Amino acid sequence: MSNRTRTRNPNELVERARQGDRGALARLISFVEEGGDLARQVGRLTFPLAGNAYTVGITGPTGSGKSTLTERLISAVRASGEEVGVLAVDPSSPFSGGAFLGDRVRMQSHATDEGVFIRSMATRGHLGGLSLATPEAIRVLDAAGVPWVLVETVGVGQVEIEIASSADTTVVVVPPGSGDAMQASKAGLLEAADVFVVNKADRPGAAETRRDLEFMLHLSASDAEWTPPIVMTVASNGDGIDDLWKAINDHRAFLSEHGLLEKRRAQRLAEELRHVVTQRVEQRAYERCQGPDFDRLLHEVVERRLDPYSAAGRLLES
Amino acid sequence: MSNRTRTRNPNELVERARQGDRGALARLISFVEEGGDLARQVGRLTFPLAGNAYTVGITGPTGSGKSTLTERLISAVRASGEEVGVLAVDPSSPFSGGAFLGDRVRMQSHATDEGVFIRSMATRGHLGGLSLATPEAIRVLDAAGVPWVLVETVGVGQVEIEIASSADTTVVVVPPGSGDAMQASKAGLLEAADVFVVNKADRPGAAETRRDLEFMLHLSASDAEWTPPIVMTVASNGDGIDDLWKAINDHRAFLSEHGLLEKRRAQRLAEELRHVVTQRVEQRAYERCQGPDFDRLLHEVVERRLDPYSAAGRLLES
Numbered sequence: 001m002s003n004r005t006r007t008r009n010p011n012e013l014v015e016r017a018r019q020g021d022r023g024a025l026a027r028l029i030s031f032v033e034e035g036g037d038l039a040r041q042v043g044r045l046t047f048p049l050a051g052n053a054y055t056v057g058i059t060g061p062t063g064s065g066k067s068t069l070t071e072r073l074i075s076a077v078r079a080s081g082e083e084v085g086v087l088a089v090d091p092s093s094p095f096s097g098g099a100f101l102g103d104r105v106r107m108q109s110h111a112t113d114e115g116v117f118i119r120s121m122a123t124r125g126h127l128g129g130l131s132l133a134t135p136e137a138i139r140v141l142d143a144a145g146v147p148w149v150l151v152e153t154v155g156v157g158q159v160e161i162e163i164a165s166s167a168d169t170t171v172v173v174v175p176p177g178s179g180d181a182m183q184a185s186k187a188g189l190l191e192a193a194d195v196f197v198v199n200k201a202d203r204p205g206a207a208e209t210r211r212d213l214e215f216m217l218h219l220s221a222s223d224a225e226w227t228p229p230i231v232m233t234v235a236s237n238g239d240g241i242d243d244l245w246k247a248i249n250d251h252r253a254f255l256s257e258h259g260l261l262e263k264r265r266a267q268r269l270a271e272e273l274r275h276v277v278t279q280r281v282e283q284r285a286y287e288r289c290q291g292p293d294f295d296r297l298l299h300e301v302v303e304r305r306l307d308p309y310s311a312a313g314r315l316l317e318s
Numbered sequence: 319m320s321n322r323t324r325t326r327n328p329n330e331l332v333e334r335a336r337q338g339d340r341g342a343l344a345r346l347i348s349f350v351e352e353g354g355d356l357a358r359q360v361g362r363l364t365f366p367l368a369g370n371a372y373t374v375g376i377t378g379p380t381g382s383g384k385s386t387l388t389e390r391l392i393s394a395v396r397a398s399g400e401e402v403g404v405l406a407v408d409p410s411s412p413f414s415g416g417a418f419l420g421d422r423v424r425m426q427s428h429a430t431d432e433g434v435f436i437r438s439m440a441t442r443g444h445l446g447g448l449s450l451a452t453p454e455a456i457r458v459l460d461a462a463g464v465p466w467v468l469v470e471t472v473g474v475g476q477v478e479i480e481i482a483s484s485a486d487t488t489v490v491v492v493p494p495g496s497g498d499a500m501q502a503s504k505a506g507l508l509e510a511a512d513v514f515v516v517n518k519a520d521r522p523g524a525a526e527t528r529r530d531l532e533f534m535l536h537l538s539a540s541d542a543e544w545t546p547p548i549v550m551t552v553a554s555n556g557d558g559i560d561d562l563w564k565a566i567n568d569h570r571a572f573l574s575e576h577g578l579l580e581k582r583r584a585q586r587l588a589e590e591l592r593h594v595v596t597q598r599v600e601q602r603a604y605e606r607c608q609g610p611d612f613d614r615l616l617h618e619v620v621e622r623r624l625d626p627y628s629a630a631g632r633l634l635e636s
Contacts, residue, residue: 040627043625043626043627044625044627044628047622047624047625047626048622048623048625050622051622265620266616266620269616269619269620269626270616270620272626273607273612273615273616273619273626273629273630274603274607276626276627276629276630277603277606277607277630277633277634278600278603278607280603280630280631280634281599281600281602281603281606281634282596282599282600282603284599285592285595285596285598285599285600288595288599289591289592289595289596294591297591298584298587298588298591301587301591302583302584302587302588304365304366304368304369305366306365307361307362307365307366308361308365308587308590308591308594309358309361309362309594310362311591311594312591312594312595312598313598315595316595316598316599
């Protein structure tokens with residue numbers, strides 16, 4: 001490996017990433033994952049350069065075929081002539097650094113395409129976890145000039161849904177089968193979806209799942225002008241991918257026309273700022289609850305010379 | 319109502335509670351529930367006076383017959399000649415102030431007994447919720463000279479288990495029936511239990527549930543010298559209550575003999591102190607994320623003149 005790619009200087013790496021150096025891009029995302037001072041520097045450098053990429057979140061239960069669908073979407077973006085970055089986010093895994101997780105290997109069909117950058121992200125050092133690291137990683141791609149960023153989350157836990165639903169367009173993938181639509185509803189996916197996909201639509205139960213989704217959407221119908229379309233796909237052979245790509249672009253156009261894109265992005269930044277503040281004070285609380293000052297005050301509490309609230313007050317004053 | 323009982327002066331109320339004034343006791347617990355300055359004053363006054371009461375937590379899934387069992391335990395404590403305080407804790411309910419929740423009405427069989435003080439607690443103003451308010455309420459009873467405090471929690475959510483397992487002796491009640499023991503295990507009750515009760519032991523499946531518990535205890539057996547006994551009871555007719563009362567006293571004796579009571583109480587105070595510190599910094603974070611300073615910095619973030627981390631830094635410096 002040459003010195004050129006081994007630099008750890010964030011300024012230099014951001015400059016190189018903007019010139020198309022994929023190694024620099026990968027390193028910057030690693031810094032973000034690891035958190036700490038380098039991540040902060042990367043954030044300060046990329047934030048003013050970002051704000052142009054359009055993000056698509058893809059989430060849904062295991063077995064819905066999200067990965068294959070994401071692979072097809074990559075092809076759709078590329079067919080439109082644009083570059084695409086893909087973040088495969090797995091909060092349950094400590095592994096990261098490449099597209100090597102399970103069926104993500106299949107994404108390697110795009111591995112030789114210079115217009116595609118695929119990266120798995122996992123929980124590493126970042127104190128705020130992946131819900132704070134992911135928007136930062138998106139900004140790295142964004143700052144490097146990548147116009148489309150797909151964010152695929154592995155599970156449907158709270159963190160995964162939070163990450164996927166903070167995209168500009170959130171695609172919720174549901175497999176066919178009785179009860180699956182209801183499960184998606186329970187997990188809070190109904191509220192998160194801008195576009196629904198019933199994938200594996202050639203399997204039994206697909207029409208019923210579509211009907212269930214329609215029914216639930218009808219129940220939860222609000223005054224909002226956008227009603228999530230339900231797209232039927234068979235990711236394994238590419239059926240319906242054009243419809244999905246159109247639905248995503250329709251939603252994008254809708255947001256732009258109604259001035260909602262900037263509004264939603266501003267709301268997300270407000271949430272992110274609150275999240276960062278909370279994470280930092282929690283870190284501070286954690287630090288205050290370690291070391292000799294804490295031990296001394298705890299001793300006084302155990303000896304009943306000081307109540308826990310007064311002890312907490314003294315810890316936070318110091 | 320006389321002026322005597324209507325005072326809101328914590329000093330006066332603590333003094334009266336120590337002289338056996340049940341109205342004063344009830345008012346002090348209400349202050350604790352509501353949180354705020356009065357709660358802090360009550361905490362400062364009662365903390366140095368507390369540390370003598372022995373606490374028994376009683377938890378288990380709905381339908382296990384916890385309330386009837388608690389009622390029987392009250393009788394057992396009274397038969398031993400000692401006074402008893404009972405806190406029925408329901409984090410899911412906004413109601414409090416008396417034993418009027420559902421089958422808690424049955425506890426009214428002790429209502430005319432001056433040696434029994436029963437009180438329901440619910441989530442009210444206290445910022446730390448019931449997991450912080452409950453130890454404070456226990457200290458009110460403790461400071462008033464009540465030697466036994468039973469803490470019954472209504473559900474088996476995380477907060478309920480946390481509350482019940484912070485007692486000196488934690489009793490986990492399981493109803494008979496296939497899978498119930500396994501469910502208790504999943505909810506984390508297995509680790510929390512010092513004593514197991516299979517209640518409604520006259521019903522089918524009780525012996526199997528006992529066997530399941532024995533098997534799971536065997537699987538999780540550690541080097542700890544205390545193995546939770548499994549007591550079979552029929553709370554509705556009083557069968558097995560003597561065994562349960564003996565098991566509780568055996569556990570108490572075990573803790574005392576091995577010097578574990580003071581050790582566990584010190585650990586709990588350390589956890590409480592950490593919890594109070596965390597709650598206070600979270601409150602601070604919440605306050606920082608409101609108002610003109612936050613709005614001004616957020617505006618700079620949305621305009622991309624400032625990244626979220628730098629904005630958070632400024633908010634926390636100010």
